[in-house]
Each structure stands twice: as C-alpha cells, then as structure tokens.
Amino acid sequence: MELEGILQFFENKTILVTGTTGFLAKVFVEKILRVQPNVKRFSLLVRASNNQAATQRFREEVIKKDIFRILRNNLGANLESFIFERVTPISGDISYENFGIKDSILIEEMWKDIDIVLNSAATTNFDERYDVALGINTYGALHVLNFAKKCIKLKVLLHVSTPYVSSEKGGNILESPLRMEDTPKGTSRLVINAEKEVVEEYLGRLRVQGATNEEITSTMKDLGIKRAKLYGWPNTYVYTKALGEMLLEQFHQNLPLAIVRPTMVTSTYKEPFSGWIEGARTIDGVITAFGKGRLKSFLGHPNSILDVIPADMVVNSIIMAMVTHANKSSQIIFHVGSSLRNPMKLPSLSDLISLYFTQNPWIDRNGKSIKVSKLIVFSNIATFQAYMAIRYKLPLKVLWLANLMLCQYYREIRINLNRKVRVVMRMVDLYKPYAFFTGSFDDSNTENLRVAIRESDVDVNLFYFDPRCIDWEDYIMNTHIPGLTKYSMKP
C-alpha cells in the first residue's frame, strides 16, 4: 500500500460531498478544510429549492455549528470568506438522476472538475417510509454512482454504508460485498426494481382509496418493515442501505469504489475537539431518554457487544480509504468499528449511563433535576413484556370497571397506555439487532490501513482511527455523554 502524502492527495482537488447538513459529513468537511486549506473546491449537495437556499442552509446548519469552533477561533471574522473561497453549496437531491440539477452548464462543469465523491447522504430513520428510504438509500446510491461515472477525472467514489447490512448474523462478519442473491433469509428472490413496483402499486391503491397523508405514511412505514423482514433484515434503514450496496456492487464496473461501513457513530474522540455530536441515534436515543427520566428499562443480551466508534475516527478512516483506493478499478469494503479490537459490553455501558446521570442529573425546562435509578436491562422479550404489562397495565382492573361504566375518560387513558406499549415494543423490535448483537465485525481491510499508516511517515496523530486506544469508561463518562447532553439533549 502506497502512502505518499495524505494531505497532498487532497491538494488542488475538487470534492463532491452529499449529506453535508448531516452529522458525519460535517466532520469530514471541517477536517479537510482545517488540515488541507489548499483543497481546490468542495461542491456540497444540499437539499434546497435553489442554490441560494442551499447556501443559506449551509451557512445556518453547517458553518454556525460548534464543530467549526477551532477554525472560527483561528480565522475570526475571515472564517466565512475562507470557507466560501473553497466551498460551493449546490441545491440537489440524490433521489433523482443527476440530483435533479437542471442547470446543464453547472452539471458539465461538475463532470469536468470533480476528482473525489463522498456519498454520505441517507435517511437514517430506522422506521422510514419504504418509498422514501428506497428513493434515498437504494436508488440514491445508484444515482451518485451514475453521476460519479461521468466525472472524467474521478479518482475515487466513497460510499458510506453500515455493517448491519449483514443483518442479524453472529460470529465474525467479514468485509464482503453484498450480492443480489445474498438475502439474509435466502428464501425469497429479491429483485430491486420489483420492490419499486410494489411501492408504486401500494401508493396507487392508497390514492384510489383517498387515503390521508397520515394513512399513507403509516402504510408505507409498515410496508418497509414487512419487506425488510420478508428477506431477513430487521428494519427499513439497514434493508434499503443493503439494497443500495447491491446496486453499487452490480453496476460500479471499473470505477474505484470504496464502501466504508461505520458501526454506531458517536461523538468525536479528539478532533477538532472531543465530544462534538449531532442527533441521538441508536444507543444515544436510549441514553438521552434515560437521562430525561423517560426510559427506565431496555432490552438486550448480557453478552451483547455495543459496537460504537467516534465520528473523527470514522472520518480519518474515510480519508485513508480515499487515498489508498484512488485510481484502483475495483471495489473494497472497510468495517470501521470497535467490536473486534476493543469490544464494549452492553452491561458496562448501562452501568456507566446510570452512574453518569446519577452524578449529573439532567435539569428539565422547569429547572427540575431528574432523578434516575439504575437502567434495567432485560435479557429476553418475555420478561420485558411482562415488565411493560405491569408498568402500564396495572390499573386495568380499574379501567375494566370504568369501561363497564362507559367512562370516556378512563377509556382514553387505556388507549393511550396501549399505544405507549405498542410504541415501545416497535422500538424494541427496531433496535433488537443492535441490542442483541453478539458477533464482531471483522476489519482486516481497515487494519491494513492502520498498518500502512504505522509503517509510513504519515502523522499518526493526525489520522488516528485505532479503537484500541479508547478507554471506554473514560470516553463514555467524560466525553460522549457530556457531548450528548450539550449538543443533542434539548430541555
């Protein structure tokens, strides 16, 4: 593996990035601007009505974020001019061919200039509408590939995926490509275009029936889960991401394609400073709900490994993957996580979460300090359901009497409680693959990158992504949860 100058690789290059208003791509853009100011141009695709609105979104949702604090401190009032000399926000949507860009001169210029493409756009909602998730995570990936193929100077397309595309398999999961015939269940034949037709058929039927938007959304969400489960994936998100990878694998031909599959991405470990995060996905949803006193228990196997990885390490591995796979007419996959090299067990995380919020209680919007007791982790669905039934259904005897008396007030309470139980059980179902994951993600390709860095004269302190250096207790208590409470937990 040749590793002459990582920084030189980005010098005078034009980079197309999708998903810049999202969490991960912001960390990437900030890092390149900070360490390689001689990048030629960033073309940043932003969903907006026009380029001006895209620029406005970029200004509000990207530059103003704390992640730019170091650059802001260094450049002061010159920050905006420094950024806009190097960055062009472009209005576009990956669910359309050519991102729906109508300006043919702009498109021609992009095809002529772009050297590197990072596709970080996705819908990361596990319970997304099937039509939306298929449009973005599956066909969106194909549209980015088709666009990249027309870029005459293209060195590499880097697509961000997730290792959970391998579904609920245990053991050591390899960095293998996904092929159409590789559905986890292996029983039903998967044809992606036929899935599009299923969606259109459902939408057509709903329209004829005069369904409301709410009914369409709910039917489309259920359809996503149903199709995912039919083939063996646990939720619409990982299923449609898997289909996206399959399309890339099938159609990339000779294009240099690197797929980075980070596990659960958490707050920055070190750069630009520790603890920056945006949003609260997967385990962070559990942490924030627990801190706010809304969640007292969760479901998970005592031996589950929670594979988390800080965002700056993911970005460093993306950078390294771009550099090392440039101009190679093949596909390569990198698992970027911690389960193999430095696994963190679910019980240790639940203990740390409980300890953190006991020592640092969350203060709600009324200034009230939220007291928490230890997070209970149930190891199987039956005990969890029993607990939920006790927690929410104890007053049923009273409600039964109230029902007999046709008391509307009590009925409403009961309907609400049942709905709450249903919502919790749906969440449990969606998160089950993470909370019951006992395998590990093999990361041989990523380890090769680490070895290459160690053996070269590249500054390891600038491009670190070795999870072995993480002390989980210290990171969770002093970096991650403080970051989460600062940036993602709103009163």
Ligand SMILES: NC(=O)c1ccc[n+]([C@@H]2O[C@H](COP(=O)([O-])OP(=O)(O)OC[C@H]3O[C@@H](n4cnc5c(N)ncnc54)[C@H](OP(=O)(O)O)[C@@H]3O)[C@@H](O)[C@H]2O)c1
């Ligand atoms: N965060 C994690 O824990 C994690 C773990 C594994 C893999 N990943 C993958 O990493 C990538 C980045 O994730 P993230 O956490 O940064 O996600 P995120 O914060 O939810 O950001 C998603 C980004 O995609 C954009 N986007 C969505 N649909 C689009 C469309 N049709 N056209 C153009 N842009 C669109 C969003 O734009 P809007 O602002 O307009 O919505 C947003 O900028 C994704 O591919 C995700 O699957 C993330």
